[in-house]
Amino acid sequence: MRGLILKDLYALRSFWKQFVFIYLFIACAFLTSAMESGSVSFVLTSMMIYSVVFGSTVLLSSMSIDEAVSFNRYALTTPLGIKKIVKAKFVLLLLSIAVGVFVSLLICGALSLLPAFKGEMIEWSEIIAAMALFLIGDSFMIAVMFKKGVEKARYIYIIIMFALAVFVFGCAKICEMKGISFRILDQLPDVFLSFFAAAVAALSMLMSYFVTLRIVRNKEW
Amino acid sequence: MDGENAIIVRNLVKHYEGFTLNNISFEMPRGSVVGFVGENGAGKSTTIKAILGLIPVDSGEVxxxxxxxxxxEYKEAWKEEIGVVFDECNFPLSLKVKNIGTIMKNIYHTWDQRKFKNYLTRFSLPPEKKIKELSKGMKMKVSIAVALSHDSKLLILDEATGGLDPVVRNEILDIFREFxxxxxxxxxxxxxxxxxxxxxxxxxxxxHNGKLVFKENKDELLYHYGIVxxxxxxxxxxxxxxxxxKEEGRFETSVLIKDKxxxxxxxxxxxxKEKGGVMPVIDKAGIEDILLYIVKGKGEKQL
Structure with a gap:
């Protein structure tokens, strides 16, 4: 699998400058709004979410490169096997997200040292829940990417994210109309909410992995 | 397990809409070169994909x-012994030639980096160049260098020489001869x-049309087959x-026969001669002649 990750890193070399530029641009935009609102929590949440989106972008680009030269068809004739080929894509996604999270923490850590932001509480459970939601979107996308190709996966990813947003917003609206209070959530410990969100995301990834394995096994390469 | 044969295909069937790979069976002895011929769309690539497990088949064994x-399927280690080259270079275009060695070292346990470097030198492939900067022939040479730089005992090539000029093709055939x-x-x-x-x-x-027409020893084929x-x-x-x-013209009839x-x-x-007319001639039949007679529908019979 190391060979596949290396291949992706080499192949994406020409994209790294773009990725860094976009990342810095987004960071600057969030920082400006942080300066105005005086909240570092907002910047951190936005950057963490962007880290997941960044992971998806890296993954889509790598799959697009593979697709252009039918790399997976070749890879399946090597000793790698289906599992490693699929696993490598999940690892690439998680690695890219980890890099994004690390950079976000670094920037926001430095920011929180400034007197203007000192003492602000970070809502970790909200951050983790938001990231989990985007990860669920990614897990759908990976399976679609292997089944239908990158181009369709891009559109489906947008549709999934939009559907998730509508679902969350819709649920909140319905609860509000029916007079169902969210106070119960406030009473739950933050750790529980974070753990629950992370578990749902992990489960979604796991399911996506097995579905993708099945897709790859039955696909005509 | 059959130690004599490198490839055994038994009753391979794969249906598509408008095309069926129909009950293909053949054996391929170790230490030989087998040429797999047929017109475009005859089922060559489908057979190769089925052999390599790249498509699910309806029935049959490989x-x-x-x-x-x-x-x-899940014990992949034996694939160390198989080198595959498709009709296009399957490495991402932004990779440098030297990167491929580093990647493959981490994919094949039997990867021989020195062998790979030797092939690069032999094929005049610049390690610093990106794949996208190479000509089609050079890209193909990269794929062949990769296929030969691990412990390959079986090379499977799907139209690997197609689209290459005769000089490069000849060079590549020489490498296979050495192999x-x-x-x-x-x-x-x-x-x-x-x-x-x-x-x-x-x-x-x-x-032809998804059906195996024949598997013959080439020398015997060229010796026995003829065109009258x-x-x-x-x-x-x-x-x-x-x-x-058979091809019937206005003045001449040409007949492909299998036993001169x-x-x-x-x-x-x-x-x-007793029937009158011109003196009949029995020519040698090349593989192309045989293919043409059978593919163009002039063949009224099959083996």
């Missing part, structure tokens, strides 16, 4: 180097360039059992 594809100097090494070469097959193959497998050029009346003297294809000796034994030329 054994590669003694490993059953279905049973050993099979080791009696354990086997080459399965699919191509519609029949001259390549004629130059290098020990056996020829012909596929005669008149329509003279052609009637040729035994039906040896006719593979039988005609000699039966004094065909003398008997034909």
């Amino acid at each position: 054994e590669l180097l003694g490993h059953r594809m279905k049973q050993d 099979i100097e080791d009696a354990e090494h086997t080459v399965f070469l699919s191509s519609h360039i029949t001259s390549d097959i004629e130059k290098i193959a020990d056996y020829v497998i012909l596929i 050029r005669c008149t329509r009346e003279q052609a009637q003297l040729i035994p039906e059992s040896i006719i593979l294809g 000796e039988l005609l000699t034994e039966r004094n065909f030329v003398e008997s034909a």
